Amino acid sequence: MLTFDPEGMSAAQRQGDACVVCHKRWPRPRVRVGRFPDDMTALACADCAEALLPAPLATVVAFPAR
Known part of the structure; x- marks a missing residue:
């Protein structure tokens, strides 16, 4: 979770x-x-x-079919 500095942000940004x-x-x-x-x-x-959030790691790896 990122922490944002509210300094320089508008009231609309701080309030969501x-x-x-x-x-x-x-x-x-x-x-x-x-x-x-x-x-x-x-x-x-x-x-x-x-752009801000990291991409989720893949938990399933596909192996090539033979």
Whole structure:
């Protein structure tokens, strides 16, 4: 979980009404990407969240069929 510094962010970003990365307000950001030092949730739009969050590790490995 990432921790974001609220310094320099707008009130909309801190309150979850705008993406913490790109400031986009519509559609409203829905992906939880981290938190602020006061334990408030940091939200991002789907595009920015994809770039911020690491890709899940594959748990199933396919072997070639013989």
